[in-house]
Amino acid sequence: MWKLTFTSFAAGIVLICLGASRASAGDAVAPGQKIFTDNKCTQCHAIDALKIAKVKSDEEEKDDDEGGKKVEPPDLGDAGKDHDAAFITKWLMKEEKIDGKKHKKKFKGSEEDLKVLADWLATLKYDVPKKKDK
Numbered sequence: 001m002w003k004l005t006f007t008s009f010a011a012g013i014v015l016i017c018l019g020a021s022r023a024s025a026g027d028a029v030a031p032g033q034k035i036f037t038d039n040k041c042t043q044c045h046a047i048d049a050l051k052i053a054k055v056k057s058d059e060e061e062k063d064d065d066e067g068g069k070k071v072e073p074p075d076l077g078d079a080g081k082d083h084d085a086a087f088i089t090k091w092l093m094k095e096e097k098i099d100g101k102k103h104k105k106k107f108k109g110s111e112e113d114l115k116v117l118a119d120w121l122a123t124l125k126y127d128v129p130k131k132k133d134k
């Protein structure tokens, strides 16, 4: 009897914990976020609001660009404020320009991943302190 009571008690605790972690933003990793980190977007971009840090690597990701001046990759916490999913999709396929320039990297994953990723980025509307204006 005691064992049964304990088991349901433990199950209750687990359920409460699950609920709590779901409620606190950032604990449950969104599929889009996983695609983001899996596709090495973090080599250039951070998303401070979600505690996604830029990954330091000895080997700098090569720009697709042929020279030109260096642009600091922005924190993408407010990507959804500036762009919708359709634009981000095209942007990531280098079919759209921002300020007359295309993205550094063409997305190499599947079309499905691209959609999930773009939809997810479009939901990010955090206040990101601008480090510097262009």
Ligand code: HEC
Pocket: 036, 039, 040, 041, 042, 043, 044, 045, 061, 062, 063, 071, 072, 073, 074, 076, 078, 079, 082, 088, 091, 092, 098, 101, 102, 103, 104, 105, 107, 117, 121
């Ligand atoms: C080689 C570095 C690099 C990598 C890797 C990279 N980006 Fe970027 N990204 C940039 C730079 C630099 C900009 C600034 C715009 C520009 O190119 O002029 C930018 C801009 C963006 C923007 C537009 C931000 C805005 O608000 O204007 C989005 C969205 C974006 N990147 C998403 C991604 C995603 C998603 C990935 C991974 C699939 C990725 N980036 C990988 C360098 C990078």
